[in-house]
Amino acid sequence: MNLELTIVVDMFPTTLRAIAVSITLMIGRxxxxxxxxxxxxxxxxxxxxxxxxxGSILLMSTLLTVLLPNTDMKALE
Incomplete structure (x- = not known):
């Protein structure tokens, strides 16, 4: 769970960060x-x-991680 929240915090700008974290936690619960x-x-x-x-949930989660943007050594906009 902490990894997902770290990714959400990294991907969203400051103005949307609290809403994004709240929605992520709500979906998880x-x-x-x-x-x-x-x-x-x-x-x-x-x-x-x-x-x-x-198994199907694990497979879907694995496939969704492929869609995450690669942000290594890049400034987020």
Whole structure:
């Protein structure tokens, strides 16, 4: 979680930083609640659906990190 917040703080200008951090935290907490509600239903359906859910979320997260801009040694605008 700290890595995501560091990236958000680095990417957004000062005027939008507080809103961006708040939205990031809200989405993370909402995802935790949804995961805690959905996971027992997936376990009731069998052993494979929870593995598929966790694997697909991991794959989507990996693909989304490819879209992050490369800011090494560049001044942010």
């Amino acid at each position: 909402s995802g935790a609640v949804v995961g805690n509600v959905v996971f027992p239903y997936l376990l009731a359906a069998g052993c494979l659906p929870p593995f598929l859910m966790v």
